[in-house]
C-alpha cells in the first residue's frame with residue numbers, strides 16, 4: 001500500500017496517518033486543502049519526498065475546490081492555498097518544490113477545469129517519479145554496503161517518508177534484495193519517535209532484522225564496533241550542509257570519530273545548490289512534543305524547551321550522497337549534466 005496516492009474513484013487524496021502507527025493503520029481521505037495542511041503540520045504525512053507529493057496534490061485539491069470561481073479569483077485562491085501549504089513546514093525543500101511545480105503547471109491553463117486536470121496530472125507524475133527514484137537510490141546505495149553489515153539509521157527515511165520503498169531504507173531494502181545480510185539499528189528519534197514507531201514497523205513487516213536503540217546509545221555502539229555504516233535521509237542539502245532530523249549531526253560527528261562511513265540518501269531534487277545553510281529556516285516545534293509522551297507528563301509545568309525539528313551536518317562529514325542520479329562524493333559542488341564525478 002502506498003503511503004500517499006490519489007483515489008481516482010472518489011477524486012480524493014488518501015494517505016496513511018503516521019501519527020497512529022504502529023498501533024493502528026488508519027488512512028486519511030480528503031479533498032480539503034486545510035485538512036491536508038493540518039495533516040502535514042501534525043506529521044500525519046511526513047518525510048521530505050512524501051511532502052513533495054503531498055504538496056503537489058494539495059495544489060490539485062485547491063484547483064478542485066475553487067472550480068466555481070472565475071479565472072482571476074480562481075488564480076488568487078489557488079495561489080493563496082499554495083502559500084498556506086508552503087508555510088506548514090519550512091525546512092524540507094521537497095514540499096515547496098512539489099507545490100511550485102504543480103502550481104506553475106496549473107496557472108498556465110486558461111480555465112479552472114483545465115487547471116485542475118493539469119495539476120492532477122503533474123501531481124500524479126511526481127508520485128510516480130518518487131517511486132522510480134527511490135528504487136534507483138536503493139540500487140546505487142546497495143553497492144556501498146558490505147555483504148554482511150549492521151546499519152544505523154535515524155528517524156524514518158523509509159517507505160513512510162516517500163510513496164514507497166524509501167531512501168535510506170530503500171538502500172537497505174535494495175541491499176537485502178541483492179542478497180546482502182543487512183541488520184538495522186533504528187534510533188528511536190525523540191521526540192516524535194519516527195525511528196521506533198515507523199522504521200522498526202516497516203522493517204519488521206519486511207522481515208529485515210531491526211533493533212531499536214535510544215538515540216543516546218548510538219555513540220556507545222559505534223565505539224564498541226557494532227555499527228558498520230550510517231545511512232540517513234535528508235530534507236534539504238545545500239552546498240555546505242545536510243538538513244535532516246535533529247540528532248543526525250550527532251551521529252555524523254561520532255561516525256567520523258570512529259571511521260564509520262556516513263551516507264545520506266536523497267533524491268537529487270533535495271539538493272538546493274542556490275542557497276547556503278544560513279539561508280534556511282529550521283522548523284521549531286512545540287513544547288508539548290517534549291513535555292508529554294503517550295499522555296504522560298514528562299516535565300514540570302513552566303519549564304521551557306528548545307525543540308528544533310532538524311539539524312545541519314557539514315558535508316565534510318558526509319562520506320557520500322546517494323541520489324537517483326548516482327553517488328556523489330565530497331566536494332559536493334554544482335554537477336554538470338554528465339558529471340564524471342557521479343558514480344553510477
Ligand SMILES: CSC[C@H]1O[C@H](OP(=O)(O)O)[C@H](O)[C@@H]1O
Pocket residue numbers: 043046047048049154155156157158161162167168194232233234235244245246309
Ligand atoms: C526520506 S527523507 C525523510 C526525512 O524526513 C524526516 O523528517 P520528518 O519526520 O520531520 O518529516 C526526517 O528528517 C527524515 O530523514
